[in-house]
Amino acid sequence: MMKDLLKIKKLPVNRYIDIAVFLALILFPLFVTEFRVDQMCRVLVYIVFALSIDLLWGFTGLMSFGHAVLFGTGGYIVALSYTLIKGLPWHMQGAGYTRIPAVLTPLLSPAIAFVLALAVPGLIAWILGIFIFSSKVKGVFFSLITLALAQIFQTFLDGQQVLLNGSSGLGGLPRSILGSGAIPRMGFYYILLGVVLLVYVFCLWLISSRFGAVLQAIRENEPRLTFLGYRPNRFKTAVYVISGMLAGLAGVLYIPTVRIITPLEVGVTLSTLLLVWVAVGGRGNLTGAIVGTIFVNWAGFLLSEKISDYWLLVLGIVVLLLVFFIPSGLVGKLIEMQYARQHARHKNAALDGEVLS
Amino acid sequence: MFLQLLTNGVNYAAVLFLMAIGLVIIMGHMKIVNLAHGELIMVGAYVSYYVSTVLKLPYILAVFGGFFVSGLLGLIIGLIIRRLYGKLAETLLATFAFSLIIQQGVRLIAGPRSQNVNIPLNGTLMLGNMRVPYYNLVIISVALLVLLLTWLLLHKTKIGKQIRAVTENRAMTDCLGINTQRVDMVTFTYGTGLAGLAGAVLAPRSTVTFAMGVQFLTESFLNVVVGGIDSIFGTALSSVLIGESLTFIGGYWNDVIAKVLVFLLIIILIRFKPEGLFTKERR
Secondary structure, three states, X not given: OHHHHHHHHOOOHHHHHHHHHHHHHHHHHHOOOHHHHHHHHHHHHHHHHHHHHHHHHHHOOOOOOOHHHHHHHHHHHHHHHHHHHOOOOHHHHOOOOOOXXXXXXXXXXXXXXXXXXXXXXXXXXXXXXXXXXXXXXXXXXXXXXXXXXXXXXXXXXXXXXXXXXXXXXXOOOOOOOOOOOOOOHHHHHHHHHHHHHHHHHHHHHHHHOHHHHHHHHHHHOHHHHHHOOOOHHHXXXXXXXXXXXXXXXXXXXXXXXXXXXXXXXXXHHHHHHHHHHHHHHOOOOOHHHHHHHHHHHHHHHHHHHHHHHHHHHHHHHHHHHHHHHOOOHHHHHHHHHHHHHHHHHHHHHHHOOOOOO | OHHHHHXXXXXXXXXXXXXXXXXXXXXHHHOOOOOOHHHHHHHXXXXXXXXXHHOOOOHHHHHHHHHHHHHHHHHHHHHHHHHHOOOHHHHHHHHHHHHHHHHHHHHHHHOOOOEOOOOOOOOXXXXXXXXXXXXXXXXXXXXXXXXXXXXXXXXXOHHHHHHHHHHHOHHHHHHOOOOHHHHHHHHHHHHHHHHHHHHHHHHHHOOEOXXXXXXXXXXXXXXXXXXXXXXXXXHHHXXXXXXXXXXXXXXXXXXXXXXXXXXXXXXXXXXXXOOOOOOOOOO
């Protein structure tokens, strides 16, 4: 009994925060208006997205500026599937189609669309990984290339007038999952929360596995890992694929939540803001991604009601201050403080001549 | 058709070169990726709007004005982020923060509406069937001039020698009693100033809005990836390469496919030449 208690005490501070956050999220819809619940649904989707980039950036040190590409790919596949199930959309009728082309018929099955929405982002990440990581491209070039990719993806979607309705995007989508009927708002919120919890547990399991240890070793000292006989490239590609599939999953969830998808929503802006969420919360500990996403998004929702897009000016100043004064992020700072306190306590205990277990 | 596309491509190459050169100088010298680069181009474009369209002053003043205003902003940014030197993620985040601040700051001052800048030199040169607007010739000349002046600055002046010395070996240069921080600031100001100059020169050809920066940024980045960060001639050559391919594929097919194809080619390229096409093999 005593032993178990000691074990709990040894948990890092951020795991308590996780528990508190999840409890708060469970209770949240009971106290607010429907509009706020809808907003929180969007944040829950973004949390899945933020956890995916935390695996890639926080734990492996690969700063992707184009993660919205994978998010958007997953989202657009499901959105197209929903649209086609409703019947031949008008933007395709206008281009002279009288029936759904054979290539797109697999998307009429929600299950196949779901699998594709995870597999295609994974495939994109895999191909990019093979080309980028196998060469000696240094960290910063990965960021440059992925940012360029985000821009080109947005341009590409804008140009797909016939299939994806260009810059107006695909809208009027139902709040349903895997071909179910329309799900009531509250039920949908808790389904999303369940998915977030599953993804969180999966990430926690992944980073505490041997695989996760290698990832963090890549971040800390890649040459040394190579000397030890590992092939960092394969691990980098693998984590990029996993992260890409999670981003695709977030994209899938985005569709029934927001019920419209446009190129602007999954472009460069989302890719860079994603990094800001994780940076504000603190990268490389999962909690930071969750807390940062909730914090920045709600600040955005509430401030933009008052000062519209000028809240981005506030965000810019906050990020700047953060980089200089709390570079490890809000949660990262707490973890550092806990570590420093424990360290001091051990030192004191040693000075008092006590035996340390 | 072929010759027309060829000359259009030269013009596009000049545009790409002007957009990227400032970024390359800063990246090559300080290893800092300036995400606010696109916004500094935007500031240059706004300066040219105010000088030439609102105040009706000669266009050449707009170009110098763009250089000085963006250079000054760049100097401020440089002085602030100096402390983050060598930290990749932090400098990226900080310069991204600056890009947000400049973007919304300009929106606050100049308003959210987009503006147009009159082309200072109208008319078209007819060469047989080819149409070359006179302003294209201006852009190409400015690009060549910037290339020449930058080369002269780096190779024929004292500060240029110091810049190259710091690029080669920062610690050693420091030991020789050269104020490397001052050299850094000069480089940063010059690089960001060139962004403003590019903005001023390109403003008549684009719609000037507070959100225009991001498109410049990505095209410059692709240029950096192909040309490497070691030499300004690498940047010039990769500008020609990317400019011509985009124009030709765009001319015979369409612009979106051109961008996607060129991007894919670049991804394949870096698999085999990660340091960029025009970089000498390092030992």
